[in-house]
Amino acid sequence: MxxxxxxxxAEDLAxxxxxxxxxxxxxxxxxxxxxxxxxxxxxxxLVSEVLLFCIFAMSLDLLVGFTGLISFGHAxxxxxxxxxxxxxxxxxxxxPLLGALAAVALAxxxxxxxxxxxxxxxxxxxxxxxxxxxxxxxxxxLKWRAVTGGSDGMASPQLGSGVATYYxxxxxxxxxxxxxxxxxxxxxxxxxxxxxxxxxxxxxxGYATARYKVxxxxxxxxxxxxAGALFALHNGFVxxxxxxxxxxxxxxxxxxxxxxxxxxxxxxxxxxxxxLKHVVSTITSHWELLVGATFIACVLxxxxxxxxxxxxxxxxxxxx
Amino acid sequence: MGAQSLAAGSATVxxxxxxxxxxxxxxxxxxxHVSLSIEAGERHVIIGPNGAGKTSLLNQIGGQLxxxxxxxxxxxxxxxxxxxxxxxxxxxxxxxQKNNLFNRLSVLENVRLAVLARRGQPWNPYxxxxxxxxxxxRTVEILEQTELADRRGEPVRSLSYGEQRQVEVAIALAxxxxxxxxxxxxxxxxxxxxxxxxxxxxxxxxTLTILMIEHDMQVVFSLADRITVLHxxxxxxxxxxxxxxHNAEVQRVYLGSAx
Numbered sequence: 041m042x043x044x045x046x047x048x049x050a051e052d053l054a055x056x057x058x059x060x061x062x063x064x065x066x067x068x069x070x071x072x073x074x075x076x077x078x079x080x081x082x083x084x085x086l087v088s089e090v091l092l093f094c095i096f097a098m099s100l101d102l103l104v105g106f107t108g109l110i111s112f113g114h115a116x117x118x119x120x121x122x123x124x125x126x127x128x129x130x131x132x133x134x135x136p137l138l139g140a141l142a143a144v145a146l147a148x149x150x151x152x153x154x155x156x157x158x159x160x161x162x163x164x165x166x167x168x169x170x171x172x173x174x175x176x177x178x179x180x181x182l183k184w185r186a187v188t189g190g191s192d193g194m195a196s197p198q199l200g201s202g203v204a205t206y207y208x209x210x211x212x213x214x215x216x217x218x219x220x221x222x223x224x225x226x227x228x229x230x231x232x233x234x235x236x237x238x239x240x241x242x243x244x245x246g247y248a249t250a251r252y253k254v255x256x257x258x259x260x261x262x263x264x265x266x267a268g269a270l271f272a273l274h275n276g277f278v279x280x281x282x283x284x285x286x287x288x289x290x291x292x293x294x295x296x297x298x299x300x301x302x303x304x305x306x307x308x309x310x311x312x313x314x315x316l317k318h319v320v321s322t323i324t325s326h327w328e329l330l331v332g333a334t335f336i337a338c339v340l341x342x343x344x345x346x347x348x349x350x351x352x353x354x355x356x357x358x359x360x
Numbered sequence: 361m362g363a364q365s366l367a368a369g370s371a372t373v374x375x376x377x378x379x380x381x382x383x384x385x386x387x388x389x390x391x392x393h394v395s396l397s398i399e400a401g402e403r404h405v406i407i408g409p410n411g412a413g414k415t416s417l418l419n420q421i422g423g424q425l426x427x428x429x430x431x432x433x434x435x436x437x438x439x440x441x442x443x444x445x446x447x448x449x450x451x452x453x454x455x456x457q458k459n460n461l462f463n464r465l466s467v468l469e470n471v472r473l474a475v476l477a478r479r480g481q482p483w484n485p486y487x488x489x490x491x492x493x494x495x496x497x498r499t500v501e502i503l504e505q506t507e508l509a510d511r512r513g514e515p516v517r518s519l520s521y522g523e524q525r526q527v528e529v530a531i532a533l534a535x536x537x538x539x540x541x542x543x544x545x546x547x548x549x550x551x552x553x554x555x556x557x558x559x560x561x562x563x564x565x566x567t568l569t570i571l572m573i574e575h576d577m578q579v580v581f582s583l584a585d586r587i588t589v590l591h592x593x594x595x596x597x598x599x600x601x602x603x604x605x606h607n608a609e610v611q612r613v614y615l616g617s618a619x
Contacts (some may be wrong), residue, residue, distance in 0.1 A: 222485075222486055222488075223485050223486070225488040225489060225490075226484050226485050226486050226487055226488060226489060227476055227480055227481055227482050227483070227484045227485075227487075227489050227492075228482065228483055228484060228485040229485070229489075230469070230472070230473060230476065230489050231473070231476070231482050233462075233465070234462055234465070234473045237462040237463065237464060237465060238460060238461065238462050238463070240424070240444075240460065241456075241460050241461065241462065241531070242445075242473070243423075243443065243444040243445045243448075244422060244423075244424070244444045244445075244448055244454055244456075244460075245445075245448060245473060245474045245477050245531060245534075245535055246445050246448040246449045246474075246477040246478065246535055247445055247477055247482065248443070248445045249445070252482075
């Protein structure tokens with residue numbers, strides 16, 4: 041086969057199965073774009089929350105599912121995002137959008153520092169280190185009362201209206217999804233996947249994997265901070281729970297529930313998790329029981345999560 | 361053939377040299393003061409019974425293991441204890457004794473990762489990897505050279521064991537090494553696959569130096585210019601195939617009646 045036709049065939053293969061998927065994606069985004077017309081405040085707020093947690097879950101999946109780094113401290117970046125917006129707004133009256141930019145920059149720096157230390161360990165030690173760093177930030181938020189309000193939390197500046205916040209979140213959701221999609225198809229994404237598949241071979245092949253892992257940490261941290269900043273905007277209030285390990289755990293559950301190592305999976309996982317949380321909790325206060333049962337079912341019977349199961353059953357051609 | 365080329369090149373510079381290289385695991389000396397030199401262009405085969413420290417030696421040259429003492433010089437440069445990625449970038453490529461691949465990725469993706477490391481833009485976060493024409497072309501070239509082109513779309517884990525061994529070699533070659541380390545390239549292969557692999561290694565250009573570990577004596581004697589025998593981590597003998605096969609001590613500990 042000639043070079044050109046081989047390349048064309050490869051590109052074809054990469055594109056074809058996605059066409060149907062892309063139509064579905066456009067329809068979903070269009071539906072989300074008109075949703076505020078049909079939804080009351082509560083419904084719109086719920087969708088806002090789902091979308092911003094989709095961003096958060098996607099950012100975690102870049103580490104867990106694509107680079108093979110199981111972080112149990114991703115709340116650190118969500119919390120940095122949320123607190124930066126709130127603190128800069130409260131202390132300096134900074135506009136929340138500028139606060140969000142500062143949040144992303146700060147999260148990138150912190151991610152580089154945390155990543156630098158964490159990637160020196162592997163396996164359980166890596167997981168514990170990420171957890172420890174996140175808990176460190178949690179205790180800072182708790183003790184640094186003058187700035188954070190401690191366990192009382194603090195108010196965050198917001199945009200003029202809930203609708204504006206909704207569209208900002210939707211826009212960033214689309215941008216993050218497309219950006220991650222692009223990244224994963226690009227050489228850098230391939231390198232991340234190579235590290236997930238076989239790090240020692242990557243090193244023997246000439247990759248300084250440590251640097252790539254720190255970079256994955258930085259990208260995931262920045263995107264996670266976007267989610268956290270949006271949460272501050274959406275919620276108007278920030279408390280230490282945004283840095284607590286439970287949030288890191290919830291994000292992991294979202295990723296695993298939906299499907300590790302895909303982009304659609306974390307989105308489905310975040311949506312299912314939050315709908316269970318908000319809808320079932322109106323019926324029974326034991327909603328976590330249902331989440332737990334669903335999670336166990338996923339881990340035992342659908343190892344690739346909800347999306348992996350759907351894909352294997354109905355979309356054998358689809359790729360992440 | 362090998363003997364002649366070596367005799368003609370009496371002034372050759374050693375491409376790789378180990379000096380008093382030792383590696384201990386607790387009280388066990390896996391590598392016991394091994395001093396070895398590999399000349400540019402030669403096919404050098406390491407033999408020795410199981411546990412002789414062959415793979416440990418290769419792992420130290422490749423950077424997977426840090427030596428306890430001694431030195432490794434590659435092109436006169438001290439590479440002792442460098443990280444594997446540095447060693448690879450300096451021009452030493454390797455395969456592994458047990459298939460060590462990107463199992464869920466396709467054959468093409470496996471080889472492309474190696475080409476990307478050498479010639480591509482691995483840091484590029486935005487342009488789809490399929491849009492780099494030269495990268496794709498070079499990958500296909502290596503797949504054709506290693507006769508894997510028609511398997512390119514298959515996930516590596518669905519290949520036969522022998523084909524996976526070929527992918528091992530394809531990845532190593534894609535890093536464009538000057539020195540290729542092959543750790544039992546024919547291990548676990550059928551006789552037909554073995555013959556095929558031997559033919560493949562034999563036709564590699566002499567600009568590529570090969571240091572390989574091999575158990576199959578037929579393979580050893582059909583490829584080797586020089587042979588080194590390891591025994592309990594020690595270098596027992598090193599020399600031309602004829603010298604090795606007539607060496608009394610080697611016969612006693614290893615070759616025995618096999619040759």
